[in-house]
Amino acid sequence: MSRHILVLGADGYIGxxxxxxxxxxxxxxxxxxxxxxxxxxxxERIRLDATDQVALAxxxxxxxxxxxxxxxxxxxxxxxxxxxxxxxxxxxPRIVHLSSMAVYGTQTGExxxxxxxxxxxxxxxxxxxxxERLAAGYGPVxxxxxxxxxxxxxxxxxxxxxGWLQARRLGDLGAAGDGIANLVHVEDVxxxxxxxxxxxxxxxxxxxxxxxxxxxxxxxxxRFAKALGAVPIKRIGNRALKIETKFKxxxxxxxxxxxxxxxxxxxxxxxxxxxxxxxFRQDIRLVPTKAERDLGLAWTDLDQALAAIAASL
Amino acid sequence: MILDALDLxxxxxxxxxxxxxGGGAVGISLALELRGSGLDVLLLESGxxxxxxxxxxxxxxxxxxxxxxxxxxxxxxxxxxxxxxxxGGRCMPYDPIDFEMRDxxxxxxxxxxxxxxxxxxxxxxxxxxxxxxxxxxxxxFDQPSRPMIKGFESTHFTTDTLERFSCPTDFxxxxxERLASAGxxxxxxxxxxxxxxxxxxxxxERLTVKTLADKKGAGKTGAGKTGSSKTLGxxxxxxxxxxxxxxxxxxxxANRDVxxxxxxxxxxxxxxxxxxxVAGTIGTLHFSGxxxxxxxxxxxxxxxxxxxxxxxxRPETQRAERIxxxxxxxxxxxxxxxxxxxxxxxxxxxxxxxxxYEYRKRLTEDGPFSWAxxxxxxxxxxxxxxxxxxxxxxxxxxxxxxxRKFPSIIIRSRSNLYSLDFHAEQAPNxxxxxxxxxxxxxxxxxxxxxxxxxxxxxxxxxERSLAxxxxxxxxxxxxxxxxxxxxxxYEMTRYGAYGGHHIGTARMGTDPKESVVDTDCRVHGxxxxxxxxxxxxxxxxxANPTLTAVxxxxxxxxxxxxxxx
Numbered sequence: 043m044s045r046h047i048l049v050l051g052a053d054g055y056i057g058x059x060x061x062x063x064x065x066x067x068x069x070x071x072x073x074x075x076x077x078x079x080x081x082x083x084x085x086e087r088i089r090l091d092a093t094d095q096v097a098l099a100x101x102x103x104x105x106x107x108x109x110x111x112x113x114x115x116x117x118x119x120x121x122x123x124x125x126x127x128x129x130x131x132x133x134x135p136r137i138v139h140l141s142s143m144a145v146y147g148t149q150t151g152e153x154x155x156x157x158x159x160x161x162x163x164x165x166x167x168x169x170x171x172x173x174e175r176l177a178a179g180y181g182p183v184x185x186x187x188x189x190x191x192x193x194x195x196x197x198x199x200x201x202x203x204x205g206w207l208q209a210r211r212l213g214d215l216g217a218a219g220d221g222i223a224n225l226v227h228v229e230d231v232x233x234x235x236x237x238x239x240x241x242x243x244x245x246x247x248x249x250x251x252x253x254x255x256x257x258x259x260x261x262x263x264x265r266f267a268k269a270l271g272a273v274p275i276k277r278i279g280n281r282a283l284k285i286e287t288k289f290k291x292x293x294x295x296x297x298x299x300x301x302x303x304x305x306x307x308x309x310x311x312x313x314x315x316x317x318x319x320x321x322f323r324q325d326i327r328l329v330p331t332k333a334e335r336d337l338g339l340a341w342t343d344l345d346q347a348l349a350a351i352a353a354s355l
Numbered sequence: 356m357i358l359d360a361l362d363l364x365x366x367x368x369x370x371x372x373x374x375x376x377g378g379g380a381v382g383i384s385l386a387l388e389l390r391g392s393g394l395d396v397l398l399l400e401s402g403x404x405x406x407x408x409x410x411x412x413x414x415x416x417x418x419x420x421x422x423x424x425x426x427x428x429x430x431x432x433x434x435x436x437x438x439x440x441x442x443g444g445r446c447m448p449y450d451p452i453d454f455e456m457r458d459x460x461x462x463x464x465x466x467x468x469x470x471x472x473x474x475x476x477x478x479x480x481x482x483x484x485x486x487x488x489x490x491x492x493x494x495x496f497d498q499p500s501r502p503m504i505k506g507f508e509s510t511h512f513t514t515d516t517l518e519r520f521s522c523p524t525d526f527x528x529x530x531x532e533r534l535a536s537a538g539x540x541x542x543x544x545x546x547x548x549x550x551x552x553x554x555x556x557x558x559x560e561r562l563t564v565k566t567l568a569d570k571k572g573a574g575k576t577g578a579g580k581t582g583s584s585k586t587l588g589x590x591x592x593x594x595x596x597x598x599x600x601x602x603x604x605x606x607x608x609a610n611r612d613v614x615x616x617x618x619x620x621x622x623x624x625x626x627x628x629x630x631x632x633v634a635g636t637i638g639t640l641h642f643s644g645x646x647x648x649x650x651x652x653x654x655x656x657x658x659x660x661x662x663x664x665x666x667x668x669r670p671e672t673q674r675a676e677r678i679x680x681x682x683x684x685x686x687x688x689x690x691x692x693x694x695x696x697x698x699x700x701x702x703x704x705x706x707x708x709x710x711x712y713e714y715r716k717r718l719t720e721d722g723p724f725s726w727a728x729x730x731x732x733x734x735x736x737x738x739x740x741x742x743x744x745x746x747x748x749x750x751x752x753x754x755x756x757x758x759r760k761f762p763s764i765i766i767r768s769r770s771n772l773y774s775l776d777f778h779a780e781q782a783p784n785x786x787x788x789x790x791x792x793x794x795x796x797x798x799x800x801x802x803x804x805x806x807x808x809x810x811x812x813x814x815x816x817x818e819r820s821l822a823x824x825x826x827x828x829x830x831x832x833x834x835x836x837x838x839x840x841x842x843x844x845y846e847m848t849r850y851g852a853y854g855g856h857h858i859g860t861a862r863m864g865t866d867p868k869e870s871v872v873d874t875d876c877r878v879h880g881x882x883x884x885x886x887x888x889x890x891x892x893x894x895x896x897x898a899n900p901t902l903t904a905v906x907x908x909x910x911x912x913x914x915x916x917x918x919x920x
Contacts, residue, residue: 150536213659214484214658214659214759216484216522216529216758217528217529217530217531217532217533220532220533264657264658267657268657273657273658273659274655274656274657274658274659275657275658275659276659276759277522277659277757277758277759278758279757279758280758281756281758282758323532325533325536
């Protein structure tokens with residue numbers, strides 16, 4: 043008999059893939075929970091404000107597992123997590139919580155799950171750390187800490203980067219691209235979610251999710267550019283990167299906000315945020331061996347995935 | 356961690372597992388490769404983050420024949436990053452034949468083969484930022500490339516090999532962050548003057564490190580602003596000298612407190628066999644055919660690396676002709692002679708004062724000034740101003756402002772007229788040498804005296820190669836190569852030894868009577884003193900030395916990791 047699994051944040055990039063993965067698992071009956079009304083969902087669906095503890099408690103009836111894929115601003119994520127853990131006390135379902143490598147802050151070097159959580163990167167990282175703290179209080183939770191989730195249509199680590207590579211705004215960054223690209227394919231995240239729900243040993247554990255032998259950012263950008271045919275790549279010097287973040291990014295951001303307010307449908311070049319360039323330099327390697335061992339994960343081959351992504355763009 | 360010796364108290368002693376002396380391309384590569392090994396690495400760098408006149412002046416010395424060699428404080432930089440801060444960036448590996456004992460090449464033969472270095476070349480390529488380790492045209496490019504010379508078939512030369520150009524990478528700027536964050540200590544303004552041996556003479560016990568007086572408050576904290584020179588000490592389990600092919604013999608020869616002839620010099624080998632390369636520009640190449648008959652420009656690899664084909668003398672020809680290794684490139688006509696009627700070349704004639712010494716030397720030449728010549732150059736520029744303006748824009752965009760710089764001046768000749776630029780192996784010669792002069796520098800170190808020599812064999816390598824090339828061009832019917840065979844020696848020594856390549860002064864070998872270091876780059880008879888860099892190369896090849904020097908440094912890093920448990 044299928045186990046009912048409630049997926050919070052089911053309309054997001056990871057949530058949609060998790061829904062599909064659960065539906066195809068053969069053992070799960072996933073229920074999508076989202077704020078928006080969707081008329082023709084392929085899956086069972088409920089409309090839910092995830093910060094509403096009462097509504098959550100209602101939704102949890104008969105549910106054996108919950109996957110929390112909510113991506114929002116820090117306060118909303120914390121409010122939703124509080125509501126979830128409180129509401130879940132009644133039935134104590136298994137919860138798989140999607141955290142982030144942001145909980146490690148600006149640490150460098152080889153990072154295992156036992157590394158301290160460091161709150162030094164801003165509101166997003168703070169919220170993720172706070173939620174992990176709440177999760178520890180709840181108990182039967184598996185915390186997944188993915189690095190950079192890439193895959194077809196991944197806006198953050200795939201499509202916008204493809205655009206910048208094609209425009210030669212990114213390329214060989216020199217020292218600015220020496221950080222490690224802790225990439226994890228979205229299907230590997232889905233596999234980790236499924237295994238976390240399925241394997242008793244995952245209970246109460248945290249797992250880094252990043253491909254073994256992840257390249258540095260220069261390596262990722264080159265391999266992606268090669269898959270896209272956006273070669274030869276260009277060496278982007280520090281001057282050009284400064285122009286991107288100091289001179290191009292602020293007016294582009296303002297223009298984008300103004301265009302949205304004025305309801306103008308214009309397409310502006312996407313600015314490269316300074317936070318991204320800081321990450322490109324960060325020499326942090328998530329050690330993924332615990333997830334390989336406990337969850338039985340095998341990482342998607344990067345070049346094969348990039349070829350498929352390039353073909354789909 | 357980047358520290359400054361000027362911030363340390365006088366008399367301070369530092370301990371380390373491995374002390375690397377010299378923070379240039381080789382020392383930095385070695386230190387980076389030792390990261391994560393658990394070894395405590397201390398990198399001593401004489402200079403600071405920028406060029407400093409008084410530190411650079413420590414390189415000054417004498418040259419026996421000033422026409423034959425540039426002053427020792429040129430073509431090398433005593434600062435963090437070393438001479439990579441003025442590097443041209445040309446990279447290519449040594450050829451298999453370079454390692455062979457060749458009976459026609461005196462003192463040739465490495466005690467290791469290419470196979471011993473090969474595993475380290477790919478990482479050396481990455482550190483030098485020249486893309487993947489692939490140096491033939493067919494394998495480096497997915498698309499078939501234009502032939503260098505259409506229809507040129509040669510039994511003696513191949514046009515299939517490549518040279519790849521670095522950004523050029525300034526190792527100081529490029530790897531600063533990695534060196535600052537890793538478990539490595541870099542100590543700036545640290546001049547090693549003393550290598551103090553154990554009484555048995557078989558190990559380095561301690562290094563003396565001196566600073567120059569801190570005139571400008573170069574130290575970061577101000578703690579060291581006493582204005583006077585300081586002396587520090589270093590104790591390390593292993594010491595690696597990576598100070599370049601001129602400074603290594605200087606350090607070895609100047610330290611005589613235990614060994615009367617200097618360290619590693621029981622058999623008077625240190626500083627001898629000094630090789631640069633011989634190089635020159637000669638003759639006129641006339642190619643028949645249309646505009647696509649010749650391709651002398653760069654091909655850009657997917658990584659964005661500028662690659663260029665050249666004419667390389669085949670190894671079987673070298674053996675048959677009993678001559679050294681040799682490469683040649685198609686070059687523009689001599690700049691100073693305005694009869695080329697080329698606006699760009701005449702513009703370069705006028706740009707001479709703004710080109711740095713190291714690059715000016717071979718680009719232009721000094722000669723008697725003549726108004727007629729000057730006016731002819733001016734006429735060339737005025738008449739061809741659109742060409743000159745286009746070239747200026749190209750150099751501004753693709754070289755001056757580019758993060759990866761267009762490597763050299765390429766002039767496409769509409770009339771298919773070129774000169775030939777050649778670069779050849781110099782035979783190891785014990786009479787070509789570096790020794791200590793009678794002067795000392797402000798730190799009390801004897802200054803260098805450079806006595807570079809070439810041999811009849813070096814001239815023959817160039818003469819035979821050029822003759823073979825002329826014959827091959829003629830035979831394949833693609834054009835003509837006219838040059839004066841009697842002028843080869845003059846042209847290859849017109850500017851003296853090729854600048855910046857300092858090879859062979861602490862050569863590798865198995866016999867201490869004929870070499871300074873063993874196959875692990877350890878000084879014969881010393882348990883803990885190693886040498887990294889082109890000083891250990893027993894022969895000079897046609898190849899520029901940086902890539903191989905970095906590869907050998909990586910190999911040494913591996914040895915050190917394995918042998919210092």
